[in-house]
Structures are given as C-alpha cells and as structure tokens.
Amino acid sequence: MATTSKLLRFVEIEQQTPEKRAATERKRDFDEIYEAFSPDAAATQAGRCSQCGVPFCQVNCPVSNNIPDWLKLTAEGRLEEAYEVSQATNTFPEICGRICPQDRLCEGNCVIEKGFDSVTIGSVEKYVTDTAWEKGWVKPIVPPVERAQSIAIIGAGPGGLAAAENLRRKGYKVHVYDRYDRVGGLMIYGIPNFKLEKDVVLRRAEQFEKSGIVFHLNFEVGRDATLAELRAKHDAVLIATGVYKARVLEAPGAGLENVVKAMTYLTASNRKGLGDDVPEFDSGALDAAGKHVVVIGGGDTAMDCVRTAIRQGAKSVKCLYRRDKKNMPGSQREVANAEEEGVEFVWLAAPEAFVAKAAKAKTKKAGAEPVGAVRAYRMRLGIADATGRQVPEKIEGSSFELPCDLAIEALGFDPEDVPAMFGAPELSVTRWGTLKVNHRTMMTSLDGVFAAGDIVRGASLVVWAIRDGRDAADQIHKFLAAKVKPAAAAAE
Numbered sequence: 001m002a003t004t005s006k007l008l009r010f011v012e013i014e015q016q017t018p019e020k021r022a023a024t025e026r027k028r029d030f031d032e033i034y035e036a037f038s039p040d041a042a043a044t045q046a047g048r049c050s051q052c053g054v055p056f057c058q059v060n061c062p063v064s065n066n067i068p069d070w071l072k073l074t075a076e077g078r079l080e081e082a083y084e085v086s087q088a089t090n091t092f093p094e095i096c097g098r099i100c101p102q103d104r105l106c107e108g109n110c111v112i113e114k115g116f117d118s119v120t121i122g123s124v125e126k127y128v129t130d131t132a133w134e135k136g137w138v139k140p141i142v143p144p145v146e147r148a149q150s151i152a153i154i155g156a157g158p159g160g161l162a163a164a165e166n167l168r169r170k171g172y173k174v175h176v177y178d179r180y181d182r183v184g185g186l187m188i189y190g191i192p193n194f195k196l197e198k199d200v201v202l203r204r205a206e207q208f209e210k211s212g213i214v215f216h217l218n219f220e221v222g223r224d225a226t227l228a229e230l231r232a233k234h235d236a237v238l239i240a241t242g243v244y245k246a247r248v249l250e251a252p253g254a255g256l257e258n259v260v261k262a263m264t265y266l267t268a269s270n271r272k273g274l275g276d277d278v279p280e281f282d283s284g285a286l287d288a289a290g291k292h293v294v295v296i297g298g299g300d301t302a303m304d305c306v307r308t309a310i311r312q313g314a315k316s317v318k319c320l321y322r323r324d325k326k327n328m329p330g331s332q333r334e335v336a337n338a339e340e341e342g343v344e345f346v347w348l349a350a351p352e353a354f355v356a357k358a359a360k361a362k363t364k365k366a367g368a369e370p371v372g373a374v375r376a377y378r379m380r381l382g383i384a385d386a387t388g389r390q391v392p393e394k395i396e397g398s399s400f401e402l403p404c405d406l407a408i409e410a411l412g413f414d415p416e417d418v419p420a421m422f423g424a425p426e427l428s429v430t431r432w433g434t435l436k437v438n439h440r441t442m443m444t445s446l447d448g449v450f451a452a453g454d455i456v457r458g459a460s461l462v463v464w465a466i467r468d469g470r471d472a473a474d475q476i477h478k479f480l481a482a483k484v485k486p487a488a489a490a491a492e
C-alpha cells in the first residue's frame with residue numbers, strides 16, 4: 001500500500017467541484033450542466049478525505065458505499081480497483097454520482113464539512129465509473145453457475161434493475177417486464193437529460209441484455225398478463241412498479257386546456273430528446289416555447305419542470321410554492337441552478353384557481369378555453385405541526401394573478417391501485433396504497449411475491465430504489481434456496 005501522503009489533505013486543499021457550465025450557455029441545450037473532473041482534480045479532491053474510522057458519509061449513504069476505500073484508491077491513481085470497490089455495493093454508481101441529493105446524504109454528513117467543506121464524493125464516484133466505462137472495465141455479468149429457476153421482475157426502473165443485476169449474478173434466469181418501450185423507468189422518462197444524460201442509462205440497459213437478462217418491453221402487467229399468470233410461469237416475482245398517480249389540485253379551472261401534469265410534460269420532453277415522434281409536443285400543447293409558464297410545487301419534480309421550460313424557450317417561468325425557500329422539499333442545489341437559469345420563485349403563495357383566457361376576455365365558453373392566468377393567494381408560516389414543520393396559512397384578501405399559457409402541476413405522486421391493476425385483490429396494501437411487505441423478507445402478502453422501490457416506500461430516490469432492489473434480490477435468493485433444498489433432499 002502506498003503511504004497516506006496523498007490523503008488527509010482537506011486543510012491544504014480547498015473543495016473543488018467539476019466546472020458548471022454558465023447559465024447563459026447551458027439553458028440553450030439539454031446537455032448535463034457539470035463538466036467531468038480532470039484525472040488530477042479527481043485524485044486531489046479524493047485526497048481531501050480524512051479516512052475516518054467511523055465514516056459518517058458511508059453510514060448516510062443508502063447503499064452503504066465503502067466511500068473511504070474508493071476515495072483512497074482514487075487519490076492513489078488506482079482507478080480500476082476504485083471502480084471494483086464502488087460497483088460492489090451500487091448497481092449505478094455513475095447515476096448516483098450525478099443525481100443523488102448528496103447534500104442530504106453522504107456529503108452532508110462528511111465530517112470535514114464542518115469548517116472545510118465536504119469531500120466531493122458524488123463527483124468522484126461519477127468520475128471513477130465514467131472512466132471505467134471509457135476504459136472497458138464494465139463487463140457483462142458471467143454468473144459462476146447457471147440455475148434453472150426464473151424470476152419475473154415487474155418494472156425496469158432502478159429498483160427492478162438493481163434486483164435483476166444481483167439475481168443474474170447469482171445465476172438465475174431473470175425476466176423483466178415493463179409497460180414502457182425503454183429500460184430505465186423514471187431515469188429515462190422522468191428525470192431530464194440535463195441532470196442525467198439518457199445514454200448513461202441506455203448503455204447500462206444494453207449491458208444487462210448482454211448479461212442474459214431478458215426484457216419484455218411494451219408489456220403491461222394487468223393488460224398483457226395477470227399477476228397469477230406470471231406467478232405460474234416463474235419461481236418468484238418482484239413488483240417494482242414505482243408510483244405514478246399524480247396528485248391533483250382540486251381548484252376551479254383545473255380542467256382548462258394547457259393545465260397539465262408534471263409527468264405528462266416531462267415525458268413528452270424526454271421522448272422528444274430521445275428522437276421519438278411526440279404529436280402532443282409537436283402540436284405545441286406540451287412545448288413551453290414562447291409561453292408564460294407557471295409550475296406549482298416545490299419538490300425536485302417541480303425543479304425539473306421549471307428548468308425544462310427554460311430550455312424550451314419559455315417567455316417567463318414562475319414557480320409557485322406555499323412555503324418559503326428554507327422549507328422547500330426540493331434540493332437547494334437544484335433551486336440554485338434554477339435561479340441561475342432565470343426561474344422566478346414565488347414563495348409563500350398557493351394557487352386558488354386557473355383562469356381561462358376567454359374569462360379574462362369576458363367571453364362565456366370558459367370550460368373549453370385555454371388557461372390564461374393562475375390566481376393565487378399569499379401564505380404565511382404558522383405554528384409547527386406534529387412533524388415539526390410550520391403549517392402554511394392563507395392571508396385573507398391577498399389574491400393576485402400570474403399570467404400563464406401553460407400551468408404545470410407538480411404536487412407529488414401516489415401509488416396506482418396495484419391489486420386492481422394486477423387482478424390480485426389478495427395483495428395487501430397500506431393505508432397510503434403502497435404495497436405491504438414484511439420488512440425483513442420483503443415479501444408481500446402473496447407467497448413468493450416480493451416488492452421494492454417507490455411502490456413500497458412511496459415517491460423516494462433512485463439510490464433508495466437501488467438499495468431495496470439489492471436487498472430484495474438477497475431475500476429472493478434465500479427464498480428460492482430454501483425451496484430447492486427440500487426438493488434436493490427428497491430426490492436423494
């Protein structure tokens with residue numbers, strides 16, 4: 001082992017993040033906004049790590065990445081080994097390096113954060129894995145044994161894919177069913193290209209195929225097969241279908257033309273970027289170009305909408321949120337990026353109604369008319385509720401209007417009715433509609449049917465879906481091994 005002279009350098013070396021492209025330049029395209037680290041910068045920044053005995057960065061990483069070890073290897077220029085360590089705990093290190101909210105996870109808990117700014121863990125993770133792809137170190141899976149048992153995974157998002165990878169590594173036959181036409185779930189159709197370029201996801205999908213994982217795309221469970229049919233065909237099933245039912249705003253005028261849901265808007269934009277035919281975009285309905293856009297919500301989905309609208313060439317983009325900046329659920333990094341790109345935040349404001357263009361012009365056909373404004377009122381933060389968050393209260397008589405040709409609702413997501421969708425009423429759900437699982441075995445109320453990701457947790461993060469998918473793979477392996485053993489014993 002080399003000496004530690006390349007490490008513990010946080011006192012002499014300042015934190016440096018990869019270059020961020022200027023807002024004036026980056027808002028003209030959908031490319032990622034951060035440049036890559038140079039090899040020197042990656043090694044030097046990794047060398048700021050103080051190699052803590054109890055690494056709080058690792059404790060607060062949902063996949064328990066062995067961060068100090070791969071930082072040390074990077075600082076010493078041993079990148080292939082760094083990649084080996086990093087990929088051992090994470091199916092998509094290059095994706096987490098790009099889109100994890102590091103300020104709330106690993107970096108926010110780095111001990112040198114107090115006074116010296118944290119180690120730039122995410123950027124180093126991205127650098128190491130992007131380098132591994134460039135150098136050809138990322139290889140298809142070759143399982144040490146081939147097993148006869150097969151597993152059906154419903155959902156090709158990060159949760160389903162993390163499970164698929166780990167089960168294939170153990171030699172199982174893995175079949176992934178997805179209603180979309182591409183692999184990746186929200187990493188493809190939700191998260192915009194400027195945060196996560198699509199070929200980063202698609203090259204992984206290709207690698208999984210080369211590893212022998214079989215994808216059945218455009219295959220909707222509930223329409224093309226029931227859950228019972230999949231159970232009959234496979235030895236175990238994993239449900240990783242995510243959450244897609246958009247929360248709706250019950251406000252007058254919500255049915256007006258050009259009042260749209262965030263996922264409808266983002267999916268059209270992502271499909272356009274992927275080169276698909278998107279008639280609802282080409283007709284102008286889901287294109288923000290030349291429009292006054294109002295986005296309602298304060299989470300990461302809202303941030304993705306405002307920044308997409310800027311890139312599409314909107315005349316103005318406003319984000320309406322009922323609390324203040326400090327209390328926003330979205331990542332502060334994304335808010336800062338949005339502000340730099342020209343998004344105007346209207347804090348402490350909640351929508352009251354969507355006003356039709358025709359109503360503004362005093363005609364009568366309001367129902368069929370496009371939206372012309374969002375009427376909102378001002379809020380103030382009252383006393384904290386049981387969760388400790390201050391409750392927003394309406395300020396009477398504070399109504400105001402924002403001109404608007406396209407209103408986007410980004411209020412969060414709930415699960416669809418999975419038991420009804422799958423024709424499986426015996427599948428138990430929680431009072432939030434998420435699938436009920438035994439948290440030790442990850443099995444649902446149906447024998448041999450497991451669940452992972454957002455459909456269990458509710459809307460969460462890619463890295464948590466990966467963690468769940470990997471854990472579910474371990475539990476499925478235990479379940480199948482126990483099934484094989486008695487059969488093998490009986491045959492003797």
Ligand code: FAD
Nearest residue numbers: 155157158159178179185186221242453454460461462465
């Ligand atoms: P999903 O990714 O939703 O995948 C579920 C898959 O199941 C989909 O491909 C779907 O087509 C398929 N499916 C559903 N029903 C069926 C059916 N009946 N039959 C067959 N297939 C089915 N997280 C971050 O960490 N960082 C971010 O920056 C970030 N940004 C986000 C931005 C947006 C706009 C959104 C909406 C989410 C964002 N997230 C982010 C959250 C993250 O994307 C999710 O937490 C994560 O993708 C959940 O993974 P999953 O595998 O559980 O589900």
Ligand code: SF4
Nearest residue numbers: 061096100105106122
């Ligand atoms: Fe940090 Fe996410 Fe990487 Fe964990 S997976 S080290 S939380 S960026």
Ligand code: SF4
Nearest residue numbers: 049050052057110111
């Ligand atoms: Fe290194 Fe920070 Fe993790 Fe400590 S907490 S091991 S300094 S990255």
